[in-house]
Amino acid sequence: MAGEKKPGSWKVPLAGLGGFILGAATVLLVVTLYGQLGGRPPEPRTVSPPPPMAASPAPTPAAPETERPAAPVPTPGTPAPTAPRPSVLPAAPPPADLAARQLLIPVQGVQPQGLQDTFDNSRSGGRVHDAIDILAPRNTPVLAVEPGRIVKLFTSAKGGLTIYQFDPTETYCYYYAHLERYAPGLAEGNQVARGQVIGYVGTSGDAPANTPHLHFAITRLLPQKNWWQGEALNPYPILRRGR
Numbered sequence: 001m002a003g004e005k006k007p008g009s010w011k012v013p014l015a016g017l018g019g020f021i022l023g024a025a026t027v028l029l030v031v032t033l034y035g036q037l038g039g040r041p042p043e044p045r046t047v048s049p050p051p052p053m054a055a056s057p058a059p060t061p062a063a064p065e066t067e068r069p070a071a072p073v074p075t076p077g078t079p080a081p082t083a084p085r086p087s088v089l090p091a092a093p094p095p096a097d098l099a100a101r102q103l104l105i106p107v108q109g110v111q112p113q114g115l116q117d118t119f120d121n122s123r124s125g126g127r128v129h130d131a132i133d134i135l136a137p138r139n140t141p142v143l144a145v146e147p148g149r150i151v152k153l154f155t156s157a158k159g160g161l162t163i164y165q166f167d168p169t170e171t172y173c174y175y176y177a178h179l180e181r182y183a184p185g186l187a188e189g190n191q192v193a194r195g196q197v198i199g200y201v202g203t204s205g206d207a208p209a210n211t212p213h214l215h216f217a218i219t220r221l222l223p224q225k226n227w228w229q230g231e232a233l234n235p236y237p238i239l240r241r242g243r
């Protein structure tokens with residue numbers, strides 16, 4: 001069709017317009033659905049805490065994952081590919097006592113302003129990240145954020161080589177994952193100093209092979225003080241005050 005206009009053929013453009021609107025609506029719907037379901041960058045770096053070891057006499061109830069269920073679906077119509085922090089509060093604001101400790105950034109050479117808040121990012125299975133990813137070249141030293149006790153060296157499918165460290169008051173647990181290797185001689189029960197090298201950045205577990213990074217999480221321990229249980233705290237605002 002050449003698109004010429006004839007008197008009396010108004011139905012054609014009108015029909016065309018209707019078709020266009022219908023098509024646009026369909027596209028919008030598809031985009032919206034896509035934006036909700038798959039619009040976020042896939043990130044297989046989810047790390048869930050492993051189940052408790054069989055060492056305990058009674059099998060502990062299925063280990064809950066540190067990851068929270070994802071927040072409610074964002075408002076439709078505004079697909080947010082890389083959603084910044086939603087206005088809903090994360091699990092908890094940073095506890096004042098923890099924030100005041102000025103934790104060390106756990107990757108050597110990384111400055112506070114180089115951190116990115118990925119705490120609320122979605123992960124597979126409708127979960128959220130509940131951690132911060134700190135990118136660094138493979139084998140960059142991983143440092144203890146403050147003094148404390150190495151409670152568990154654990155290998156899991158998702159987290160790879162991981163370290164669980166309690167803080168000096170045994171109120172919080174620091175979790176370091178995707179390590180390339182542990183520091184030589186590191187063992188469960190060790191007391192470590194702030195800044196002590198405890199491991200090295202890598203891609204163990206489900207980290208992309210070409211994206212070495214430290215997955216770092218903080219939990220507030222439950223009264224039982226189990227290393228695999230706790231309330232997720234966002235490390236970002238805490239580490240931003242660190243050095």
Ligand SMILES: [Zn+2]
Pocket residue numbers: 045046047129131132133214215216
């Ligand atoms: Zn991560």
